[in-house]
Amino acid sequence: MKWENRGSELEIIGAKMKQKKTIIFYGVDEQTIEIFRKVEFLRCNVIFCDGNLAGQSIGSSIIYTLDEILPKLLQKESFLVITTDDREEQILLKKKLILKELKENEDFFEAGVFERVYLPLWAYYSYGKCYVNFINHIPNYTCTLKCKNCSASIPYLKQKNPDVEQMKREIDLFFSKVDFCYTYDCTGGETFIVSDKLVEVLSYLLQFYGDRIGKIAITTNATVIPTDNMLRFLAEHKDMLDISISEYQTVSGWKEKCDAFIDTLNAWKIPAYLVKASSWIDFGFRETTLRKDNQEMEAYFDECGNFCRAYINGKLYYCGHGHWANSAFYSKEGLDDDEAINFRDENLTKSMILEYNLGYVQNGFLRICRHCKGWGTRNKCHIPVAEQIEDNRVKVREV
CATH class of the missing domain: 3.20.20.70 (Aldolase class I)
Known part of the structure; x- marks a missing residue:
């Protein structure tokens, strides 16, 4: 992309990311842990969600069901990162979130897209971190x-x-x-x-x-x-x-x-x-x-x-x-x-x-x-x- 407005190219999307203060991981596996390590330096609020592991804990955090975290997601102050590698489960989850009028790449993200694009954006616009x-x-x-x-x-x-x-x-x-x-x-x-x-x-x-x-x-x-x-x-x-x-x-x-x-x-x-x-x-x-x-x-x-x-x-x-x-x-x-x-x-x-x-x-x-x-x-x-x-x-x- 041609660099025309240095330092201000991403202000619009950054303003949307700035509102988000909590990250919710859907699926608890090795990929989840790796992304968690990438955001840990932000000292942000983290919630883990996995229907198969609900009620268990990861570290000091309780794992919730999707229904339990949906109200928080609908408040638009958090976003969800899909880390499960089950493709069918991903499709069903996206459908459910879209029916709740949540938007992909704004309210929820696939893990790879979040890591490459939106994590750096979120770190800067929400926390001022590079x-x-x-x-x-x-x-x-x-x-x-x-x-x-x-x-x-x-x-x-x-x-x-x-x-x-x-x-x-x-x-x-x-x-x-x-x-x-x-x-x-x-x-x-x-x-x-x-x-x-x-x-x-x-x-x-x-x-x-x-x-x-x-x-x-x-x-x-x-x-x-x-x-x-x-x-x-x-x-x-x-x-x-x-x-x-x-x-x-x-x-x-x-x-x-x-x-x-x-x-x-x-x-x-x-x-x-x-x-x-x-x-x-x-x-x-x-x-x-x-x-x-x-x-x-x-x-x-x-x-x-x-x-x-x-x-x-x-x-x-x-x-x-x-x-x-x-x-x-x-x-x-x-x-x-x-x-x-x-x-x-x-x-x-x-x-x-x-x-x-x-x-x-x-x-x-x-x-x-x-x-x-x-x-x-x-x-x-x-x-x-x-x-x-x-x-x-x-x-x-x-x-």
């Missing part, structure tokens, strides 16, 4: 592999790694304007190449801002065993960590290294999970221009929904994948710094950060959109996993 769901703060631009179609364009970048003090300053700058970030992602490159540096950075993050993040995410290719210092940190803070291992079975020698990596984590009782993929998608960044018309690019951008915000040198880039590709392949066309928001800008407000995160950008699209085939399921260009540029041997590149 909520960011995800950022990637990259600590390392080197990797043990040279994946031809790396989503971060790592093999093609000539980027200098930030030092510890720089990353600490950037963390301070970020939280000078953001009240809560649910997922603080510190994925490289191969993150564990810089294990000891990362311990210092993450220790600082948790010491000063641990109550303002939901979790720290790290994705690894499992080819580098973390140092004992790093392993000790991961074990001590495992409740705050989300460690995922990308599967690269097609790379010769990877399985043996991954097995050793998992054995090491198990020995330290550090949880992690394996992310399997039968194929990757090809963003098409290295290809010739796919589209030139500005209106076409605006429509394409609005439909994309990429969630990966990259935080680099005090600037937030809407599409991390696009920023890295632009730096690697299209810098002669002009760097994309003007498409980012600068946290050093004294005029940058919380409402501007909110709008940017929800897809308001300077031109209504990013320049890299000309070269991109899209994010997620809309991209049908599937390619082999982790195809290497030179060979299939696992070799640690010089750092």
